[in-house]
Amino acid sequence: MTALTSQPEWQRLTTLAASVKDAHMRNWFAEDSQRAPRMEVEACGLFLDYSKNRVTKEVMQALFDLAKAQNVEGQRDAMFNGEQINSTEGRAVLHTALRNFSGQPVMVDGKDVMPEVLSTLDKIRDFTQAIHSGSHTGYTGKPVKHVVAIGIGGSFLGPKIMTEALKPYKYDGIKVHFVANVDGCHIHDVLTEVDHEETLVVMSSKSFSTQETLQNTLSTKEWFLKQGGSQQDIAKHFVAVSSNVKAATEFGIAKENIFPMWDWVGGRYSLWSAIGLPISLALGFENFKGLLEGAHHMDNHFKEAPFERNLPVILGVLGVWYRNFFNAQSHVLLPYYHYLRGLPAYVQQLDMESNGKRVTQSGDVVDYETGPIIWGSEGTNGQHSFHQLIHQGTDVIPADFLLPLNVPNQDDTHHAMLASNCFGQTQALMQGKTFEECYADLADKGLDEAERKRQAQHKTMPGNKPSNTLLFDKLDPYTLGALVAMYEHKVFVQGVIWQLNSFDQWGVELGKALGNQVLAGISGDADGDQFDASTQQLIARFRHANAPK
Numbered sequence: 001m002t003a004l005t006s007q008p009e010w011q012r013l014t015t016l017a018a019s020v021k022d023a024h025m026r027n028w029f030a031e032d033s034q035r036a037p038r039m040e041v042e043a044c045g046l047f048l049d050y051s052k053n054r055v056t057k058e059v060m061q062a063l064f065d066l067a068k069a070q071n072v073e074g075q076r077d078a079m080f081n082g083e084q085i086n087s088t089e090g091r092a093v094l095h096t097a098l099r100n101f102s103g104q105p106v107m108v109d110g111k112d113v114m115p116e117v118l119s120t121l122d123k124i125r126d127f128t129q130a131i132h133s134g135s136h137t138g139y140t141g142k143p144v145k146h147v148v149a150i151g152i153g154g155s156f157l158g159p160k161i162m163t164e165a166l167k168p169y170k171y172d173g174i175k176v177h178f179v180a181n182v183d184g185c186h187i188h189d190v191l192t193e194v195d196h197e198e199t200l201v202v203m204s205s206k207s208f209s210t211q212e213t214l215q216n217t218l219s220t221k222e223w224f225l226k227q228g229g230s231q232q233d234i235a236k237h238f239v240a241v242s243s244n245v246k247a248a249t250e251f252g253i254a255k256e257n258i259f260p261m262w263d264w265v266g267g268r269y270s271l272w273s274a275i276g277l278p279i280s281l282a283l284g285f286e287n288f289k290g291l292l293e294g295a296h297h298m299d300n301h302f303k304e305a306p307f308e309r310n311l312p313v314i315l316g317v318l319g320v321w322y323r324n325f326f327n328a329q330s331h332v333l334l335p336y337y338h339y340l341r342g343l344p345a346y347v348q349q350l351d352m353e354s355n356g357k358r359v360t361q362s363g364d365v366v367d368y369e370t371g372p373i374i375w376g377s378e379g380t381n382g383q384h385s386f387h388q389l390i391h392q393g394t395d396v397i398p399a400d401f402l403l404p405l406n407v408p409n410q411d412d413t414h415h416a417m418l419a420s421n422c423f424g425q426t427q428a429l430m431q432g433k434t435f436e437e438c439y440a441d442l443a444d445k446g447l448d449e450a451e452r453k454r455q456a457q458h459k460t461m462p463g464n465k466p467s468n469t470l471l472f473d474k475l476d477p478y479t480l481g482a483l484v485a486m487y488e489h490k491v492f493v494q495g496v497i498w499q500l501n502s503f504d505q506w507g508v509e510l511g512k513a514l515g516n517q518v519l520a521g522i523s524g525d526a527d528g529d530q531f532d533a534s535t536q537q538l539i540a541r542f543r544h545a546n547a548p549k
């Protein structure tokens, strides 16, 4: 047994899980009229109803006790204080400093990082204003109308999904195109849509060494030169965001066109840094700042609210409950808002890259489950497909339902239908439909007894399926910032409980290194023997298909 599973708090949860498994939420609601009002919490514009979970007051208390025993508070403070909690890379974890409007310093290795953070924000503001006002033009004097934002992973998902989610706040006159995949189809399609004289390229790569991003930028540079731009004109059309200023300048980006970031900002936590420049260009700097402000308030909430009223802590411990005591393998996110449709993909990277780990901070192999599979898509679409498995499949799949109470260009009929589907699903998942109810429904169908029972069995919905419902007035920049920061801290809480380093990603790094080695194999620059027989065979087929005819 590891330190975690031998904890008395863990053992207590094991005992409680055994007793709770036989209980049905349907009965809890029937017996306790105060269950819903007792199990809600509100902060930073987000209202959470977590009453449709398979937890009692005792379970929640035991989960909070586990979080305390695992030193969530101590680790949280260590993160905010700039300690090197990313122990395998020897780095502080300070995305919270990027949205720190408290006026307080944040120290890394004895140095206050806030002056650099704030001056970079000023640089983002000034650059955004120069583009929007037309004082920064392309080399022929035309204003910028298109931004091609090139990056991948955290240097792509955050900016893309936040920009999409805040579409109603979009700055007219600029269209931002996001390109991540090295598949040439994507960059080709984007470049055929834009005029090089009116295009700004934002290349975002923390490391400045990611194959996909470098290649997409090189192809874009070639395109720019072919269209008539000169080497000298590149300075007006290409900017970069990177912590590797040396590599960016060597690549040909003018020094004044580089927006800095720092090694204490993890890729998947980087949208708050200059990696968010495309958001500012797409929505205006004030809206970008609004996003940061919402996140800052969520940081304060996470630091200050008692566990019983703390959104990230409540969501985090509920996730641990299902993952470790109900064997839930996945967690589904269901935004009932078209513009927020990218959230599942965003949280997927955040959660799975952070907590997809198998050893503890001290290097011991865990003997418990860690991060779940995160998936989902926008409601109501999923109701007509995969919800079936959530309702009647054999696994427990905890769900987060998210709904804005108001939407832009509100059509009351559409919005009421959207809300009713969202609430209806959570109710159906919780209550289910009993065999007796289904059997009664079949009374007038002219079925013989055996057939009536058989059909009733198929229609029976066990219910007791857990869900959280998150409501907010409207999805403005502030609320979105708070929402994303809430999920960041939820993942943090779980990582601490599971004793993981949530801030490295060695599996992903291996993929990057292998991709480069195989590319050398494909180009004929690497000895084939270094690859296994299957990979050699695949490389040979590819080389054959692409050999000069």
Ligand SMILES: O=P(O)(O)OC[C@H]1O[C@H](O)[C@H](O)[C@@H](O)[C@@H]1O
Pocket (backbone or CB within 6 Å): 152, 153, 154, 155, 204, 205, 206, 207, 208, 209, 210, 213, 266, 267, 268, 353, 505, 508, 509
């Ligand atoms: O910003 P870059 O250095 O190009 O890295 C882009 C992405 O690379 C990897 O896939 C990392 O795991 C991600 O967290 C990172 O965001």
